[in-house]
Amino acid sequence: MTTRSSPASEAASPPAADADDPLFVASLEKGVRVLEAFRDAGDSLGLTDIATLTGLGKSAAQRFVHTWERLGYLVKDALSRRYRLGPRVVELGYFFLRSxxxxxxxxxxxxxxxxxxxxxxxxxxxxxxxxxxxxxxxxxxxxxxxxxxxxxxxxxxxxxxxxxxxxxxxxxxxxxxxxxxxxxxxxxxxxxxxxxxxxxxxxxxxxxxxxxxxxxxxxxxxxxxxxxxxxxxxxxxxxxxxxxxxxxxxxxxxxxxxxxxxxxxxxxx
Structure with a gap:
């Protein structure tokens, strides 16, 4: 059976942005932070909510939200102008579970x-x-x-x-x-x-x-x-x-x- 890392190795916190790590893409981390803002959301979030939860400026949050929406990972309600996670997020989980x-x-x-x-x-x-x-x-x-x-x-x-x-x-x-x-x-x-x-x-x-x-x-x-x-x-x-x-x-x-x-x-x- 293919092995995984032991729980001891998994216990470290996720890697944070490191100025000395030339391969770390800080902008990607910020984008993922936008998706993770929905972890505790009951239903949907407004742009101001997302900016507050992620610590991003409203302009940066808007760009990331727009990009995720275009890619299908977020869905925007035309009337309320609030966002919720899109079906493609579930698709990623399926890819993992399947493989x-x-x-x-x-x-x-x-x-x-x-x-x-x-x-x-x-x-x-x-x-x-x-x-x-x-x-x-x-x-x-x-x-x-x-x-x-x-x-x-x-x-x-x-x-x-x-x-x-x-x-x-x-x-x-x-x-x-x-x-x-x-x-x-x-x-x-x-x-x-x-x-x-x-x-x-x-x-x-x-x-x-x-x-x-x-x-x-x-x-x-x-x-x-x-x-x-x-x-x-x-x-x-x-x-x-x-x-x-x-x-x-x-x-x-x-x-x-x-x-x-x-x-x-x-x-x-």
């Missing part, structure tokens, strides 16, 4: 796992202090937002992210938490640094991570690492389920062994 070796190798096994347990199954990778879902196979109870791949989440707050973070040492973990201070999603979300370090350390020791009510009330999660032929971590595979159906004891008995078997099957595919 990624890990996704193609893992998908049949994850579908089989979902069919056996009837629960939502995911595969995610580390990106800085966050995690990004590459595959999400939904259960009937999931909302649209929970079904879509490509979503970025803080890694510390769920089982898959904690397994990915478990590959880092405590110093790197503290740095990641300092860069993105934890915030509570529910009344039970663990946000204290020392408590999170202990939970991630326990996941490192056990080889699996369990969570309860960390992002959504009445939701539990279980995750293990997916490794390559050299035993280097590639991604995390996880399951989410209703807590009233899957207390911790049932997760350990019924779900964690299935996750381990699925990870081994993918590793040796």
């Amino acid at each position: 990624d070796r890990l996704v193609s190798m893992a998908a049949p096994h994850l579908v089989a796992l979902r069919d056996r347990c009837g629960l939502a199954v995911h595969m995610s990778v580390l990106a800085g202090g966050d995690m990004i879902y590459l595959l999400r196979l939904p259960s009937r109870q999931m909302t649209l937002a929970e079904m879509l791949p490509g979503r970025r989440m803080p890694a510390w707050c769920n089982s898959a992210g904690r397994m990915l973070l478990a590959q880092l040492d405590d110093a790197a973990l503290r740095l990641a938490l300092e860069r993105s201070p934890p915030r509570a999603f529910t009344s039970r979300t663990v946000v204290e640094t020392d408590a999170l370090l202990a939970l991630i350390g326990q996941a490192r020791e056990d080889g699996y991570a369990l969570t309860e009510d960390q992002v959504l009330q009445n939701q539990v999660g279980a995750a293990v690492l997916l490794r390559d032929a050299r035993d280097l971590p590639l991604a995390a595979i996880s399951i989410s389920a209703p807590r009233h159906d899957y207390p911790v004891e049932r997760l350990l008995r019924d779900i964690v062994p299935q996750l381990f078997r699925t990870a081994q099957a993918i590793q040796h595919a």
